[in-house]
Amino acid sequence: MNLREYQTVFTVTIGVLSLVATFPTASMIVPFPLGKDRFSELWLLGPEHMAESYPFNIRVGEAQGPVYVGARNHMGYSQYYMIYVKFRNQTQPLPNATASQPSPLPPLYEYQFFLLDGEEWEKPLMFAIQNAQFNDRSVFIRDISINDAPFSVNCYSTLDSDNVGFYYQLFFELWLYDASSQGFRYHNRFVGIWLNVTG
């Protein structure tokens, strides 16, 4: 190596070391992107805390569950969540995933909670059909209870001849507090279980 080449090596080394020395200060001014996907998890587990053995054949007056509803925050910062519990028959609308719209049905029960980034939340939920009226080909459910709180649903279902049963769905929507609109907005995630009301 001649002197000019040595000079180049020295200059480059000094430049690199200077950059290393300024990095801590630069990182405090310029935020570096985390480069990870931002999302929230929502899940529903059965009584054994597994994704199986969900309550299905439901008798009126019998307590069902617990089913475990949970959420985890992967949004990169703390979030204010809300979960709405809703009840529907086969013809009533579910949330629209394409349009990111929640179901227009009124919520029965709700959970609100704050989660730090990476944190999870989970609660058990018990429910029971309290008052139902059976005819040959239809059922009319008046009341259900969720965690011992009674709710009037007045929900009618006709016999599903393909699957032979009277089907309803208990589902959970995840909502997120949006500071810009100063309100909750639907976070486009829902989970649910089908229930066959047997008598």
Next chain:
Amino acid sequence: MIFMSRLRLSVYFVCFSLFFALTSCAFAVEGEEAYVAIDRAESKLVSAYMAVFKAEEAGANVSDLWNELNSCVQVLSKVHVLYRVGNFDEAVYFANLCYDSVAGMREEANRLEDLAASNRRQKFLLTSLVSSFSMVCIVFGGILGWRFFKRQYCRQVLKSKPEVVQ
């Protein structure tokens, strides 16, 4: 006689109507009162949440405040459920409880945010000082090192004897 019985019937009817009107009005006020109490608690909770969120962004340690907020928000969920099932008395009671629990949290979050901002400023100052000092050391050290190396190199070149090629 008939007139008297009709009059009595009318009086009963008026009393009955008044009773229903007044009791339904009382229930409406109760529902409205619950709604106002919930709205007040909710606004307070959201403002506390925004303050805690800002404090966290500023780098403050707000884990205690998050725990307190979570306790309050659980109560608020209960309040909404109580309101939906028409239990307005308990809804108002718990809404007020939530409001009282949240009171002062925003101020505490703002205090922690200011503290975090001040710590951040100090840290930034210290880091930039260390960075600047390191850079100066690297540049001057490099120049001195280069000069020393160049002198040694030249001395070595001058000392070396020319190679005779036959």
